[in-house]
Amino acid sequence: MLLPGIFVLAALAVLIGLGTWQLERRVWKQNLITTLEQRLAAAPAPLPPRVQWRDLDRADYEFRRVLFRAVFPSDQEARVYTSGSGLRDDIKAPGYFAFAPGRLADGRVVVVDRGYVINPSPDASLRPIGVSGGAVEVIGVMRWPEPPGWFVTAYDTRQNLWFGRDHLAMAARYGWGEVAPFYIDQEAPVLAGGVPRPAPLKINLRNDHLQYAITWYGVAVMLAVVFVFWFRSRRREVSSSAKRSA
DSSP: OHHHHHHHHHHHHHHHHHHHHHHHHHHHHHHHHHHHHHHHHSOOEEOOOGGGGGGOOHHHHTTOEEEEEEBOOTTOOEEEEESOOSSOTTOOSOEEEEEEEEEOTTSOEEEEEEEEEEOSSOOTTSOOOOOOSSOEEEEEEEEOOBOOOTTSOSEETTTTEESSBOHHHHHHHHTOOSOOSSEEEEEEOOOTTOOSBOOOOOOOOOOOHHHHHHHHHHHHHHHHHHHHHHHHHHHHHHHHHHHHHO
16 A cells, blocks of 8 residues: 555645646736736836836836837838737727838837738738838837747748737838837827727636646645545455454
8 A cells, every 4th residue: 555655645745746836836926917908907107218228127018008100101011910819809800900111200119010901811912011201109018028929930021920929020020120119009090991900908818727726736635535535445355454363
């Protein structure tokens, strides 16, 4: 009975550890949701100074709302395909996000996700959706690049289509020059005709870690109960065998 006992103790340690880890993740997720909700509800502030860009901590600045003026070229656009968004509940059909470089008054370039365009099959034959001449006052949220998953290509040359929000790779491919390390998810303004369609982001992060913790702890309790019954059964068998031998 020694080896089964050692195995059960090791399994209980792992299960209890997993349950405790899920409780810790639950607290972390709750704090993250609270922080993001506060940032998205705050009034927009000016962009950080350029000298600070390279030293910005993503954890401190992502999802902060900002306000700035920029001029957008009428012939430059990158398309990021999507079939839905975890931060926008208004996207119900396949299409793409339109990314474009915005030039500030001092010459700095900030890439902006100008909004969503419904299109089941976006390809290179589509003309960029330009902005009328002059500076545009943009309200948006600071974001950092998100490369695609391991099994998804980053860029389709034939369709001129991206599958990850990596604005740095876009800038390098299209010759946009040096751009900010972050990009902006635009909230406003909305263009005449509503295309592309920007919208405020909403935090829809699931927090199911308590359920996961209960599951792991429940499995640990079941394992302990099963082992106790098995242990008692084995002891009775050993005791009966000893009596018959005597």
